Amino acid sequence: MGSATDVYAQLKEQLKSSKAEILFPSDGEKYEESIKRWSEHCEKRAACVVKISSADDASATVKFVKENKIPFVVRGGGHSTSGSASIEDGLVIDLSLMRGVTVNPEKKTVRAEGGALWVDVDEAAAQYGLATVGGTVNHTGVGGLTLGGGYGYLSGKYGLTIDNLLQVEIVLASGEQVIASETENPDLFWAIRGAGQNFGVVTAFTFRGYEQTNQVFAGPLIFLPDKLPQVVEFMNKFQTKNDGNQAFLLGFTCPPPAHAPVVLTQVFHNGTQEEGNAFFKDLIDLGPVANMTSMMPYEKLNAAMNEGQGFGGRKMFGGGAYKLPLAPPFVQALFDEFIGFSTTQPAMTDSILLFETIPYAKVVEVPNEKMAFSNRGEYYNLATMIKWANPALDDTVREFSRALLKKASQSAGVVQDEKVRSTEGVGVYGNYVNPDVPASEVYGGNAKKLAELKGKYDPENLFDRGTRLVPRPVVVVN
Structure with missing residues (x-):
């Protein structure tokens, strides 16, 4: 077999008339930049990175890897901590050149290319007095968040990101470019909403937009542990108390510069400062050591938690769930355990355990069988985001996070046994788990249908980097 450059000469020839960039390790800084990820834990040295510029580029590249049996991954925003957007020695289909956003103010729709970040969507929509349901950190990729579900500050009023997804433009394993919506390829659209990473390269998303001309009341309130x-x-x-126009996040962390334990809250009210202060009065009256709430344009809201969430360092998400009400002693025990672990290493102190109290009434209006996403229930997401520096601690971090979240979820009233997962919400947010988690844990009763659709749209399991819907083929070496 020839060198990587020789192997990819055919692809370079096919893409020579496009604006795509093809990078190899020999390309120095441009290549090194292309394999960077939000977490260094997920960085791998690909043999080739193809920065596509169009759906045609995606189609040509998918056909190429299929014909040449080259393992590959798809990279959107690079924010995932599962490692599914990186590969050692294989090929990366990189969407970062495709960040265009088009708004149709008459139809109130927002079309975002596959590599767009939420900051691109938020700012483009705001120019027309619109917004859609995005995440809570605006440098997250639109693709990853959407294909896994999507919770945001507006979910209490409008549901999940996928509930507001009107259609996708997608390149299938065959290289064919199709549209998936409620009326075109509806079974594929069903699968995309929750398990999209397994079915193709989404080159564009079209969302429903909502009028959002008013500013919002939001920001952190920080308390001492007592x-x-x-x-x-x-x-x-x-x-x-909430009416869907509010959200409340509660986190445990030891932020710089003091790296001392604090109780961090993030509040949100889609209305005036007077209304926000009134709604959160009991909290404000407790006397936070820092009150950074203010009125801000909605498009600035998703940047409010960016500080400390930049690229670099090793990071890992983990997910669980909880029901309210919670007993303060139970939460205190979680605080003590998490802070105790995260203060064992200096690099860990900026880790966070987060209770995401985003109202679910609108979310549960949609049945779990309506689409692949299966985490709808009368509970909230619990998440860990652990930072560390020493690669030798990788397994220790993973095991601690899993054990803590399992114990917390079970103690907080969300049972995750097989019987419950098959009939109710699974209690696991797919964007917070690693691909090695069984499909039944992420998709519950929808796992069987997803496996069937996988056979229809990707029979060779070309897109195998997400939650495993079907077994990976066994390679027999003679």
């Missing part, structure tokens, strides 16, 4: 019981009591009240 206020944790009262903060938990407020969170319990939030369950019945």
